Amino acid sequence: MEPISVLEDRKNQIYRKGQDSFDISCEKKSLAGAVSQRACVFCGSRVVLYPIADALHLIHGPIGCASYTWDIRGALSSGPELHRMSFSTDLSETDIVFGGEKKLEQALVELIAEYEPKAAFVYCTCIVGIIGDDVEAVCKKVAAKTHIPVLPVHSEGFKGTKKDGYKAACDALFKLIDQNRKPEKQIPLSINILGEFNIGGETWIIKEYYRRMGIEVVAVMTGDGRVEEVQSAHRACLNVVQCSGSLTYLAKDMEKAYGIPFIRVSYFGIEDTSDALYDVAAFFEDTPEIMERTKTLVQEEVKTILPELSALRKDLTGKRAAIYVGGAFKAFSLIKALKHLGMAEVLVGSQTGNKDDYALLREMCDPGTVILDDANPLELAKYVMEKDAHLFIGGVKERPIAYKLGIGFCDHNHERKIPLVGFEGMVNFAREVHETVTSPIWDLVPRKSFNRAISKKG
Amino acid sequence: MIPKKIKTIPYTATRNACKMCTPLGAALVFHGIEGTIPLLHGSQGCSTYMRRYLISHFREPVDIASSNFSEDTAIFGGGDNLRLAIENVTRQYFPAMIGIATTCLSETIGDDVPMILNGMDNAVDDTILVHVSTPSYTGTHVDGFHGAVHAVVERCNPLTGKTKDDLKTRKKINIFPGMLSNEDIRHIKEIFTDLNTEFTILPDYSERLEGPSWEDYQAIQKGGTPVREIKTMNLATASMELGSILAGTVNQGGESAGSLLKERFDIPLVSLGFPIGVKATDLFFSHLEQLTATAMPEKYKCQRGRLIDAYVDGNKYVSKRRAVVYGEEDFVVAMAGFLAEVGIIPVLCASGGKSGLLEKALEETLAPNILKQVTVHQGMDFTRMEQAARDLNPDFVIGNSKGYTMSRHLNVPLVRVGFPIHDRIGGQRILHIGYKGAQELFDTIVNTLLQRRQDTSKTGYAYM
Ligand code: SF4
Ligand code: SF4
Numbered sequence: 001m002e003p004i005s006v007l008e009d010r011k012n013q014i015y016r017k018g019q020d021s022f023d024i025s026c027e028k029k030s031l032a033g034a035v036s037q038r039a040c041v042f043c044g045s046r047v048v049l050y051p052i053a054d055a056l057h058l059i060h061g062p063i064g065c066a067s068y069t070w071d072i073r074g075a076l077s078s079g080p081e082l083h084r085m086s087f088s089t090d091l092s093e094t095d096i097v098f099g100g101e102k103k104l105e106q107a108l109v110e111l112i113a114e115y116e117p118k119a120a121f122v123y124c125t126c127i128v129g130i131i132g133d134d135v136e137a138v139c140k141k142v143a144a145k146t147h148i149p150v151l152p153v154h155s156e157g158f159k160g161t162k163k164d165g166y167k168a169a170c171d172a173l174f175k176l177i178d179q180n181r182k183p184e185k186q187i188p189l190s191i192n193i194l195g196e197f198n199i200g201g202e203t204w205i206i207k208e209y210y211r212r213m214g215i216e217v218v219a220v221m222t223g224d225g226r227v228e229e230v231q232s233a234h235r236a237c238l239n240v241v242q243c244s245g246s247l248t249y250l251a252k253d254m255e256k257a258y259g260i261p262f263i264r265v266s267y268f269g270i271e272d273t274s275d276a277l278y279d280v281a282a283f284f285e286d287t288p289e290i291m292e293r294t295k296t297l298v299q300e301e302v303k304t305i306l307p308e309l310s311a312l313r314k315d316l317t318g319k320r321a322a323i324y325v326g327g328a329f330k331a332f333s334l335i336k337a338l339k340h341l342g343m344a345e346v347l348v349g350s351q352t353g354n355k356d357d358y359a360l361l362r363e364m365c366d367p368g369t370v371i372l373d374d375a376n377p378l379e380l381a382k383y384v385m386e387k388d389a390h391l392f393i394g395g396v397k398e399r400p401i402a403y404k405l406g407i408g409f410c411d412h413n414h415e416r417k418i419p420l421v422g423f424e425g426m427v428n429f430a431r432e433v434h435e436t437v438t439s440p441i442w443d444l445v446p447r448k449s450f451n452r453a454i455s456k457k458g
Numbered sequence: 459m460i461p462k463k464i465k466t467i468p469y470t471a472t473r474n475a476c477k478m479c480t481p482l483g484a485a486l487v488f489h490g491i492e493g494t495i496p497l498l499h500g501s502q503g504c505s506t507y508m509r510r511y512l513i514s515h516f517r518e519p520v521d522i523a524s525s526n527f528s529e530d531t532a533i534f535g536g537g538d539n540l541r542l543a544i545e546n547v548t549r550q551y552f553p554a555m556i557g558i559a560t561t562c563l564s565e566t567i568g569d570d571v572p573m574i575l576n577g578m579d580n581a582v583d584d585t586i587l588v589h590v591s592t593p594s595y596t597g598t599h600v601d602g603f604h605g606a607v608h609a610v611v612e613r614c615n616p617l618t619g620k621t622k623d624d625l626k627t628r629k630k631i632n633i634f635p636g637m638l639s640n641e642d643i644r645h646i647k648e649i650f651t652d653l654n655t656e657f658t659i660l661p662d663y664s665e666r667l668e669g670p671s672w673e674d675y676q677a678i679q680k681g682g683t684p685v686r687e688i689k690t691m692n693l694a695t696a697s698m699e700l701g702s703i704l705a706g707t708v709n710q711g712g713e714s715a716g717s718l719l720k721e722r723f724d725i726p727l728v729s730l731g732f733p734i735g736v737k738a739t740d741l742f743f744s745h746l747e748q749l750t751a752t753a754m755p756e757k758y759k760c761q762r763g764r765l766i767d768a769y770v771d772g773n774k775y776v777s778k779r780r781a782v783v784y785g786e787e788d789f790v791v792a793m794a795g796f797l798a799e800v801g802i803i804p805v806l807c808a809s810g811g812k813s814g815l816l817e818k819a820l821e822e823t824l825a826p827n828i829l830k831q832v833t834v835h836q837g838m839d840f841t842r843m844e845q846a847a848r849d850l851n852p853d854f855v856i857g858n859s860k861g862y863t864m865s866r867h868l869n870v871p872l873v874r875v876g877f878p879i880h881d882r883i884g885g886q887r888i889l890h891i892g893y894k895g896a897q898e899l900f901d902t903i904v905n906t907l908l909q910r911r912q913d914t915s916k917t918g919y920a921y922m
Pocket of ligand 1: 061062063064065126127479480481500503504507560561562563593594595
């Protein structure tokens with residue numbers, strides 16, 4: 001077998017801790033022909049806005065962009081489920097030639113009449129950027145006609161990366177908040193949860209923690225989201241931002257416009273969840289009961305999950321994990337969570353990390369860890385093999401790489417159906433890791449030199 | 459006989475599409491050619507989405523490169539990006555062939571791909587560059603599929619390769635199976651092998667998209683039609699092309715891989731629908747018997763006998779049951795034929811495809827007394843399908859996973875067949891064709907209906 005070659009132009013996006021001394025290069029456009037695991041601007045926008053369940057999400061473009069994103073995400077709703085529909089203007093050749101504005105308008109008007117959404121988002125895909133439809137104008141017109149907010153999302157796929165899609169989504173959210181803002185009073189002891197998408201019910205878990213702490217959640221953006229809630233977001237005292245900054249743009253805009261401060265948190269793993277809750281409690285220092293309640297909550301929760309975690313940890317100690325995720329922020333939490341299970345990371349990568357993210361990763365990781373930016377399947381395979389990983393944490397596109405090579409896999413993407421946040425999420429995560437890493441099937445896979453079986457190797 | 463029309467209010471947007479976009483079909487075909495990497499000329503997102511979609515069905519690595527448009531590319535043209543992408547793919551994968559499919563984006567800005575590729579052949583050693591034009595706004599994944607097969611055959615069989623002597627050395631049969639499952643492809647190969655006939659099947663992703671667990675990394679998984687075999691397709695005694703809609707397109711003057719070989723090299727072309735069910739498989743074998751001058755092996759006669767016996771055993775469970783069948787047009791026609799043959803009425807035959815040939819193909823497949831109970835709809839999405847199905851009182855729906863939402867709303871079971879199967883394991887292993895395939899389909903349908911009766915009965919008989 002020939003060694004897997006790494007493209008010259010990619011070498012400065014691959015870093016080995018303890019060996020290399022250069023600064024990892026990042027935030028670049030993916031190299032043509034490199035088979036990046038990244039998606040596009042549209043994907044970023046769709047991820048962020050999708051969970052708003054009573055909004056209409058219309059994808060303006062040819063059918064593919066809509067077809068491939070139909071109901072694939074695990075974002076749950078406690079009420080309406082309009083977000084699970086896939087609406088597309090399904091542009092045809094004549095539309096490409098003569099423009100798609102008419103079709104867009106008609107589609108919007110019909111859909112709004114039939115489904116009665118509280119707002120509509122129109123996602124511009126690549127083609128729209130080329131044929132030059134004035135989506136802004138159409139949205140205005142339809143909004144005037146239908147009396148609901150109709151917001152263009154400028155998510156043309158080629159105009160950047162997934163991160164630009166987050167920004168486009170944040171712009172739309174900010175407009176939604178700002179347009180209809182009434183001078184309502186601030187709600188005391190309240191927060192907005194940003195960057196939480198209710199995958200497998202995660203929003204509900206987190207909201208429950210805040211309820212127990214005595215904090216009111218005004219709006220979640222966008223998990224189990226509703227238009228009306230989003231529109232009151234300006235009334236909260238604090239924005240608590242999760243995830244790799246997908247909603248940091250919005251938090252910054254809201255800080256500027258309404259003076260709402262924000263903090264960044266993560267709800268993955270015991271440490272990060274506790275830190276998140278403590279940070280929020282600390283913000284409301286004038287109400288010390290909140291901190292008291294938070295302490296009790298964390299103690300209770302940790303006590304409940306520790307026995308099971310330690311039991312699972314026994315089998316997992318010393319096992320090696322590879323992590324490849326969209327945003328680097330998630331990787332930080334995963335590294336900590338893995339340490340809790342006695343596992344070590346040997347490969348960590350992200351699609352969209354920035355300089356600071358990678359600097360932090362470099363500090364956090366064990367020596368010898370391979371750090372990758374915007375990797376491709378060949379590179380991922382090369383390094384998981386080299387590092388002899390027992391577990392791969394990633395999304396659907398990484399799964400076959402792991403499985404083909406006889407490595408356990410844990411889905412940590414938006415498509416999963418199991419909640420992984422908070423204390424109970426940590427148990428779910430540990431169980432999932434344990435299930436896959438200790439499966440007896442690894443005894444049967446042909447890569448014997450590389451035996452994953454717990455039963456054989458301690 | 460004109461089938462019934464649906465009376466739903468027309469609307470503009472597509473709601474839950476029953477189709478995918480054109481390059482996906484092309485990418486699938488390129489995965490069925492040995493050592494080939496698909497490269498989409500367009501933005502990164504399209505490739506990634508299609509990879510994810512295909513991976514979820516096949517549960518195998520699916521690498522699709524992208525020329526990765528940026529804003530500059532969109533304005534100044536994608537030539538440089540495409541060249542760079544080809545070089546990088548070559549450096550990483552050492553492919554025998556790169557299958558370049560355009561996307562809506564590169565088509566709309568009007569990139570002249572053949573011109574860009576001109577002169578690139580030297581830059582990439584022996585790698586063959588094949589180009590297929592696949593703007594999504596003119597068709598569905600099925601068009602991309604057939605387009606890619608055609609492009610590969612055309613590229614590998616230039617007219618200049620034709621000599622008189624070649625006629626004497628002709629011996630094999632070309633088979634273009636259309637968009638079938640891995641198991642279907644394997645079954646066709648088994649049949650040809652059993653008939654002792656040399657053949658080239660294109661595409662053949664049955665190994666690459668369902669290979670064994672690896673001992674070592676494979677940049678491009680093993681399997682696929684070897685390029686050298688595609689290059690000798692012009693030496694065949696005949697070509698066989700499956701898919702009744704495809705046949706209809708060719709009849710109307712459209713070009714397919716088979717019709718190209720016929721025009722360029724006088725290779726007779728046999729076109730027929732997917733061999734799903736007894737009657738369609740009989741037709742398939744009768745063509746094969748003629749082409750190979752070999753009688754149907756005993757093995758298949760036995761399969762046929764057992765199948766008909768099973769039809770008899772199960773006749774009362776299925777007779778007069780009503781089904782909604784959907785998916786690719788070729789698939790719908792063949793599946794409707796099978797359902798009708800066992801007594802199930804395909805009350806709604808729907809597809810997201812829009813060839814304009816679906817009605818006619820069904821007219822040719824179904825007997826008039828069945829046809830008059832059938833509603834046909836092309837260019838249909840799942841929302842409209844659900845509305846239409848509601849009035850038709852189906853007992854079950856049959857098609858890919860994407861119909862699950864509809865089946866749930868209608869509260870009838872879904873029998874999963876075709877592509878994609880995203881909510882079950884093993885979709886790539888479903889056998890649809892041949893007597894064996896019909897056997898599996900029949901058993902599944904009967905058992906689905908029985909289970910339904912059992913689950914919904916108050917008594918809960920354990921003996922049905
Ligand atoms: S732009 Fe065209 S090719 Fe790309 S995903 Fe959308 S429909 Fe498919
Ligand atoms: S066409 Fe553009 S927006 Fe749509 S999937 Fe492709 S890259 Fe993304």
